[in-house]
Amino acid sequence: MGDLRGNCLMGQSGGPTAVINASICGVIQEVLRHPEIEQIYGAQHGILGVLQEDLIDLRQEDPEEIELLKCTPAAALGSIRHKLPDVGEDSAEYERVLQVFAAHNIRYFFYAGGNDSMDTIAKVSAYADAQGYELRAIGIPKTVDNDLAGIDHCPGYGSVAKHIAAVTMGVGLDMMSVHLTDPVVILEVMGRNAGWMTASAALARRREGDAPNLIYVPEAPWQRERFLEDVRRSHARHGWCFVAVSVGAKDETGEYIATQKGEFAKDVFGHVQLGGVGFFLENLVRDEVGLKTRLIRMGPAERVAMHFGSLTDRDEAYDLGAFAVRSAREGVTAKMASLERTSNDPYRCELTLSDLAIVANEEKLIPRQWLNEAGNDVTPELLEYARPLIQGEVATPIEDGLPRYARLREAPVENKLSPWRPAD
Amino acid sequence: MGDLRGNCLMGQSGGPTAVINASICGVIQEVLRHPEIEQIYGAQHGILGVLQEDLIDLRQEDPEEIELLKCTPAAALGSIRHKLPDVGEDSAEYERVLQVFAAHNIRYFFYAGGNDSMDTIAKVSAYADAQGYELRAIGIPKTVDNDLAGIDHCPGYGSVAKHIAAVTMGVGLDMMSVHLTDPVVILEVMGRNAGWMTASAALARRREGDAPNLIYVPEAPWQRERFLEDVRRSHARHGWCFVAVSVGAKDETGEYIATQKGEFAKDVFGHVQLGGVGFFLENLVRDEVGLKTRLIRMGPAERVAMHFGSLTDRDEAYDLGAFAVRSAREGVTAKMASLERTSNDPYRCELTLSDLAIVANEEKLIPRQWLNEAGNDVTPELLEYARPLIQGEVATPIEDGLPRYARLREAPVENKLSPWRPAD
Numbered sequence: 120m121g122d123l124r125g126n127c128l129m130g131q132s133g134g135p136t137a138v139i140n141a142s143i144c145g146v147i148q149e150v151l152r153h154p155e156i157e158q159i160y161g162a163q164h165g166i167l168g169v170l171q172e173d174l175i176d177l178r179q180e181d182p183e184e185i186e187l188l189k190c191t192p193a194a195a196l197g198s199i200r201h202k203l204p205d206v207g208e209d210s211a212e213y214e215r216v217l218q219v220f221a222a223h224n225i226r227y228f229f230y231a232g233g234n235d236s237m238d239t240i241a242k243v244s245a246y247a248d249a250q251g252y253e254l255r256a257i258g259i260p261k262t263v264d265n266d267l268a269g270i271d272h273c274p275g276y277g278s279v280a281k282h283i284a285a286v287t288m289g290v291g292l293d294m295m296s297v298h299l300t301d302p303v304v305i306l307e308v309m310g311r312n313a314g315w316m317t318a319s320a321a322l323a324r325r326r327e328g329d330a331p332n333l334i335y336v337p338e339a340p341w342q343r344e345r346f347l348e349d350v351r352r353s354h355a356r357h358g359w360c361f362v363a364v365s366v367g368a369k370d371e372t373g374e375y376i377a378t379q380k381g382e383f384a385k386d387v388f389g390h391v392q393l394g395g396v397g398f399f400l401e402n403l404v405r406d407e408v409g410l411k412t413r414l415i416r417m418g419p420a421e422r423v424a425m426h427f428g429s430l431t432d433r434d435e436a437y438d439l440g441a442f443a444v445r446s447a448r449e450g451v452t453a454k455m456a457s458l459e460r461t462s463n464d465p466y467r468c469e470l471t472l473s474d475l476a477i478v479a480n481e482e483k484l485i486p487r488q489w490l491n492e493a494g495n496d497v498t499p500e501l502l503e504y505a506r507p508l509i510q511g512e513v514a515t516p517i518e519d520g521l522p523r524y525a526r527l528r529e530a531p532v533e534n535k536l537s538p539w540r541p542a543d
Numbered sequence: 544m545g546d547l548r549g550n551c552l553m554g555q556s557g558g559p560t561a562v563i564n565a566s567i568c569g570v571i572q573e574v575l576r577h578p579e580i581e582q583i584y585g586a587q588h589g590i591l592g593v594l595q596e597d598l599i600d601l602r603q604e605d606p607e608e609i610e611l612l613k614c615t616p617a618a619a620l621g622s623i624r625h626k627l628p629d630v631g632e633d634s635a636e637y638e639r640v641l642q643v644f645a646a647h648n649i650r651y652f653f654y655a656g657g658n659d660s661m662d663t664i665a666k667v668s669a670y671a672d673a674q675g676y677e678l679r680a681i682g683i684p685k686t687v688d689n690d691l692a693g694i695d696h697c698p699g700y701g702s703v704a705k706h707i708a709a710v711t712m713g714v715g716l717d718m719m720s721v722h723l724t725d726p727v728v729i730l731e732v733m734g735r736n737a738g739w740m741t742a743s744a745a746l747a748r749r750r751e752g753d754a755p756n757l758i759y760v761p762e763a764p765w766q767r768e769r770f771l772e773d774v775r776r777s778h779a780r781h782g783w784c785f786v787a788v789s790v791g792a793k794d795e796t797g798e799y800i801a802t803q804k805g806e807f808a809k810d811v812f813g814h815v816q817l818g819g820v821g822f823f824l825e826n827l828v829r830d831e832v833g834l835k836t837r838l839i840r841m842g843p844a845e846r847v848a849m850h851f852g853s854l855t856d857r858d859e860a861y862d863l864g865a866f867a868v869r870s871a872r873e874g875v876t877a878k879m880a881s882l883e884r885t886s887n888d889p890y891r892c893e894l895t896l897s898d899l900a901i902v903a904n905e906e907k908l909i910p911r912q913w914l915n916e917a918g919n920d921v922t923p924e925l926l927e928y929a930r931p932l933i934q935g936e937v938a939t940p941i942e943d944g945l946p947r948y949a950r951l952r953e954a955p956v957e958n959k960l961s962p963w964r965p966a967d
Contacts, residue, residue, distance in 0.1 A: 135720045164723055193716035200724050284945055289847030292617035292948060296559045299588055300624050304843065323945065398822070415842045419728065423713030427850045429944070509944035520853070520933035521708055521747065524716060 123253060123450075124155045125226025129177075130162035130169065131194040131261075132201070132232030132239070136275025137282075137425045138436035139261040140195045140525065142231050144188035145440025146259070147177055153448055156227055160532055164197035165232070166239055170212060170539050172219050174532040187525035189437060190515040192423035195527055202235050203242050211542050213246040221252065222535040227447050229440070231259040234267060237455055238479035244453040255447035258455035258475060259439050263422045265315035268481035269473035271460040274439060275422070277432030277508035280319030282424035283308060283363075284509060287323035290415065291330025291361055298359035303350065303404050303412040304330070307397025309421055311367035312337050313484050316421070318497045319505055320363040330361035338485045339494030340371040346400075347407050349495050354410060368396055376400075426522050430511025435468065442470045466507035547677060547874075548579045549650025553601075554586035554593065555618040555685075556625075556656030556663070560699025561706075561849045562860035563685045564619045564949065566655050568612035569864025570683070571601055577872055580651055584956055588621040589656070590663055594636060594963050596643050598956040611949035613861060614939040616847035619951055626659050627666050635966050637670040644671070644678065646959040651871050653864070655683040658691060661879055662903035668877040679871035682879035682899060683863050687846045689739035692905035693897035695884040698863060699846070701856025701932035704743030706848035707732060707787075707841075708933060711747035714839065715754025715785055722783035727774065727828050727836040730755070731821025733845055735791035737908050738762050740845070742921045743929055744787040754785035762909045763918030764795040770824075771831050773919050778834060786828075792820055800824075850946050854935025859892065866894045890931035 129146050131139055143161075150156045159177040162168035175196070177185070188195055206213055219225070228243070230236050237258045247254040260267050265276035287306065294304050308317040314336020323330060332353040335341050353360035370376050377396040401414040435458060443456040457473035460466075489501040516523040553570050555563055567585075574580045583601040586592035599620070601609070612619055630637055644652070654664050664682045671678040684691050689700035711730065718728050732741040738760020747754060756777040759765050777784035794800050801820040825838040859882060867880040881897035884890075913925040940947040 131720075135717050167723070191716070192713050194720035197723075198720045281944055285850045286844050286847075288945055288948070289616050289849065290844050292615070293559050293843045293847045296555075296618035296622045299591070299621075301843075326950070413842050414840060415844050416838060416840045417844065418837050418839045419717045419725075420710050420714050420839050420841065423710075423717045425713065426709045506943065511944070512941060517936060519930065520705055520935070521712055524712070526750070 122155065123226050123255060124157070125224045126158035126160060127156045127227035127229065128160045128162055128169070128174065128223070128225045129196070129229040130165040130231070131196045131198050132165035132230065132236040133198060133261070134263065134422065135192065135194040135198055136261050136263050136422050137192040137278035137428045138274050138433045139231050140188040140191045140193070141433050141436040142259045142261065142274065142440035143195060144185060145437040146229050146444055147185050149441035149444035153444065158223070160223065160225070161196040165199040165230070166201050166203065166216070167199045168197065169219050170215050172534050172536050172539065174223065175527070176530045176532050179530040180527055184525045184527060187516070187523065189433065190425055190428065190513050191524040192425040195525060200235070203239050206242060206246055213243065215539055216243055217247060217250060217252055218536060220247070220254065223532065226254060228254060228256040229259060229443050230256070231261050233262040234479050234482070237475045241453060241475040241479055255450070255452040257443040257447050257451065258478070259443050260455055260457065260478070261436070263316060264310055264313050266313035266482050266484065267478055268483045269455060269477040270457040271468060272458065272508055274432060274436035276315060277429040278424065279316055279422050280322065280505055281429040281509035282421060282427055283316060283319050284322035285427055286417070287320040287330050287361070287363065291323060294330060294359050294361055301411050301413055302354055302359045303410045304361045305397045305400050305404070305412060305414045306331070306361070306363045307395060307414065307416045308363060308365055309418065310337065310365040312482060314338050314365045315485060317363050317365040318485060318501055321497045321502060322505060322509060328357040331363040332357065332360050333362045333495045334497060335362070335364045335368045335495060336485060336490065337365050337367040337369050338487060339490045341368050341376050341494070342371060347403070350404055350408050354408070362400065364396055364400060366396055425513060425515055428513035428515070429509045430513050431508055433513050438470060446472060463503060463507065546579070547650050547679060548581070549648045550582035550584060551580045551651035551653065552584045552586055552593070552598065552647070552649045553620070553653040554589040554655070555620050555622050556589035556654065556660040557622060557685070558687065558846065559616065559618040559622055560685050560687050560846050561616040561702035561852045562698050562857045563655050564612040564615045564617070565857045565860040566683045566685065566698065566864035567619060568609060569861040570653050570868055571609050573865035573868035577868065582647070584647065584649070585620040589623040590625050590627065590640070591623045592621065593640050593643050596958050596960050596963065598647065599951070600954045600956050603954040604951055608949045608951060611940070611947065613857065614849055614852065614937050615948040616849040619949060624659070627663050630666060630670055637667065639963055640667055641671060641674060641676055642960060645676065647956065650678060652678060652680040653683060653867050654680070655685050657686040658903050658906070661899045665877060665899040665903055679874070679876040681867040681871050681875065682902070683867050684879055684881065684902070685860070687740060688734055688737050690737035690906050690908065691902055692907045693879060693901040694881045695892060696882065696932055698856060698860035700739060701853035702848065703740055703846050704746065704929055705853040705933035706845060706851055707740060707743050708746035709851055710841070711744040711754050711785070711787065715747060718754060718783050718785055725835050725837060726778055726783045727834045728785045729821045729824050729828070729836060729838045730785070730787045731819060731838065731840045732787060732789055733842065734761065734789040736761050736906060738789045739909060741787050741789040742909060742925055745921045745926060746929060746933060752781040755787040756781065756784050757786045757919045758921060759786070759788045759792045759919060760909060760914065761789050761791040761793050762911060763914045765792050765800050765918070766795060771827070774828055774832050778832070786824065788820055788824060790820055849937060849939055852937035852939070853933045854937050855932055857937050862894060870896060887927060887931065
C-alpha cells in the first residue's frame with residue numbers, strides 16, 4: 120500500500136482562513152520526508168488551476184518562505200469557489216482533471232477546503248477509481264465558519280474566534296469609556312447559517328456587564344420586539360449595549376432579518392439587502408430605542424488576523440496537513456483528515472480520518488441547547504467547547520513594524536496539454 | 544516654583560485610543576516619585592466627573608493594575624465629549640470646577656485629550672489664575688486622528704496606523720487569494736477632516752500591486768468619474784482593487800461624498816447619510832463597474848487593537864504623561880506636553896511643551912504635497928513620516944488566550960460638596 124511513487128499536487132478552495140497556509144506548509148514539509156513523492160506542485164486557485172493546468176513548482180520555493188506559510192493568512196496558492204458537476208451530468212471536467220493528473224503523474228492530491236472541497240475530492244477520487252487511475256486523495260478541513268460535520272472543530276475557527284473575542288474585549292472597553300455619548304455597538308459577524316463565529320464573542324467576557332451583552336445567531340430565531348426590549352434592558356442595566364449578530368441571523372419565519380420586508384428592503388435604485396443585518400439593526404436601534412449606535416463590520420478582516428492568531432489552531436492546521444500526507448503514504452484515499460477531541464481539560468485532540476460524504480453533505484450548526492432559551496446568548500457549554508481553541512499566540516515574525524508574511528516565487532510548471540476550453 | 548504641595552487630579556476626554564491609558568499610567572507612576580503630591584485622584588468621564596465631583600482614589604488601586612494600564616486600550620477613567628462655554632458667557636461651570644478643586648485641594652491637573660481638551664485646560668487655567676487659585680494644569684495629547692497642531696504626531700496615531708496597516712496587509716492577501724470571485728474591497732476608515740489614519744494603510748505595501756491600490760482622504764477632492772476609472776484601471780491591471788477611504792472624504796464642492804444628492808441620500812424613512820462613505824462606494828462600484836465588492840468598517844475597533852499596539856506609540860504616550868508631571872512640578876502650567884522630531888533615521892523625538900491656544904484652535908491636515916496629484920494615493924514623504932511611529936510591538940500579557948487588560952477598583956473619593964445642578 121505504501122509504495123505508490125509519483126508526484127503530489129495540493130490546492131486550496133473556498134474562503135481563506137488565518138491558518139489554511141499552515142496546512143499547506145504541513146503538507147509540503149511532510150512530503151519532503153517521503154522521497155517516493157517526487158515533484159511537489161501547487162494548483163493555483165484550487166480545482167480551477169487543475170483544469171487550466173495552472174500549476175506551480177513548490178520545490179523551487181525558498182524553504183524559509185515555506186516555513187513562513189505557518190504564520191501567513193489567506194490562501195497562498197489562490198482560492199476559488201467551484202463545485203464540480205455530477206459526473207453523470209457532465210464528465211468533461213473530470214476527464215480534464217484526470218488528463219492533467221496523468222500528464223504530471225500526480226498520484227497524491229491534497230485539497231484544503233470546506234464541504235464543497237470535500238465533495239470535489241470524493242467525486243475526483245471516485246472518477247479516478249472508475250477509470251483505473253491510482254490516486255490517493257485526502258481532504259484537509261478549513262473554514263472559519265466551523266460548520267463542517269465529521270470533525271470536532273474546524274481549523275481556521277480558533278483563530279477567528281480569538282480575533283473576534285479580542286476585538287469584542289477591546290471595543291467593549293471602548294464602549295464602556297464612551298457610553299455616556301455612544302452607548303450601543305453592533306458587531307456584524309460573518310456566518311450565513313452557523314453562528315459559531317458570532318458566539319465566540321462571548322469568550323471576551325470577564326465580569327458582569329462586559330461585552331457582548333447580546334448575541335444573535337441563525338440557530339435561534341430573532342424577533343423584532345424582543346430584540347428592542349433586550350437592547351433597552353441592557354442599556355437600562357449597564358448604561359451600554361454591545362450586540363454581536365451573525366450576517367445570517369433569521370426571524371421566526373426563517374427569513375434573513377436583513378431583508379425584512381417593508382423596511383430597508385430597497386434603496387432608491389430598488390436593490391434589496393442594502394447594508395446587511397448590522398446596518399439594519401443600527402438603524403432600528405437608533406430609530407426605535409433612540410440611542411446612538413455604531414456598526415462594526417470586519418468582513419474578511421475577521422479571518423486574516425494572523426497578527427493575533429491562535430497557536431492551538433495553527434498547530435492543528437499544520438498537523439492535519441502533515442497527517443494527510445502520512446495517511447496517503449499508508450494507502451488511505453478519499454478521506455478527510457480530522458480531529459477528535461478526547462479530553463477538554465486538559466484539552467486534547469487526536470488526528471483521525473472522516474468520511475467525505477458526511478462532511479460534504481452535512482452542516483454543523485450550534486446545538487440549540489448551547490444557546491439560552493431567550494435566544495440572545497450562549498450557554499457555558501459553548502464557551503467550554505470554544506475556549507481551548509483560542510489558546511496560545513502565533514509568534515509571527517515582524518519586519519518594519521508589520522507581519523512578515525510568506526511571498527512565494529510561484530515558478531510555473533511547464534504545460535503538457537493544450538489549453539482547457541470549457542464546453543459552454 | 545517647585546514647592547507647590549497638594550493633590551493631583553487626572554482625566555481623559557474625547558474618543559479613546561490604544562495608548563491613552565499608558566499616558567495615565569505615566570502620570571500616576573511619575574507622581575508616586577514626588578511626595579509633595581499627596582492624593583492621586585481620577586475624574587470619571589473627564590470634566591463631567593469634575594463637575595459632578597465623581598472622583599476615584601487611584602492610590603487604592605493595585606500597582607499591578609496600574610502597570611497594566613500601559614497596555615490597556617480605551618479610557619480607563621471614562622471619557623466624555625464636553626466643551627466648556629466661554630467664561631464670559633457662562634461662568635457657572637468654571638466656578639464649580641474651582642469649588643471641586645478647592646474642596647479636594649487639587650493643585651495639579653492633568654487632562655489627556657484632543658483639541659477640545661486643550662481648550663478646557665486653557666480655560667480652567669485662566670479662570671483659576673483670575674481667581675487667584677494656584678493650579679498647575681498640563682494637557683497630554685491623544686487622538687487617533689493625528690490632527691493636533693503643535694506636536695510632530697499624536698499619541699494614539701502610531702497604534703491605529705499599525706493596526707490599519709496590518710489589517711490592510713492581511714485583507715490584501717485575502718483579496719489576492721479570492722480575487723477571481725471577490726475582486727474589490729472598500730476599507731472605510733475613521734477621520735472626518737484629516738486623512739492620516741486612512742493614509743497609514745499605505746504602510747502595508749511591500750510589492751507592486753499590493754493593497755491598498757487606491758487611497759481617498761478628505762484633503763484631496765474625490766471625483767466620481769475619476770474614482771470609477773481608478774477602480775477599473777486597478778482591476779484591469781492587477782485583477783483586484785483595494786480602496787481605503789476616509790469617512791470624511793469630500794467631493795470638489797467640499798461636501799461629504801456619503802451624502803451625495805440624488806443617490807443613497809435617503810432611505811425609506813427619509814434618513815440621510817445612510818451607511819456612510821464605504822457603503823456608498825460599495826454600491827457605486829457594484830452598480831457602475833459591475834464588480835463584487837466587500838465593505839469593511841472597523842469603526843471603534845480601529846483604535847483599540849492593543850493586541851497589536853505600537854511600542855513606539857505606547858512608550859511616547861507613557862513618557863508624555865510622566866513629562867507632564869515633571870513639568871508641573873517645575874512650575875509649568877497651561878501648556879501641552881508635546882513631541883518634536885529631531886531625527887527621522889534613526890527616529891528620535893524630544894519631549895517639549897506646546898502652547899495650548901495653538902493646539903486648541905488649529906487642525907493639522909495632511910499637507911497636499913504628501914498626496915499624489917491624482918488625489919488617490921500618498922507620496923513617499925508621508926510614509927517616511929508615519930513608518931517610525933508603528934515600530935515595535937507592545938507585549939500585552941495574555942490570560943486564557945486573550946489580552947489581560949487592567950481592571951480598576953474605582954474606589955470613590957468622599958464627596959465634600961452638594962450635588963451639581965446645571966443651570967438649565
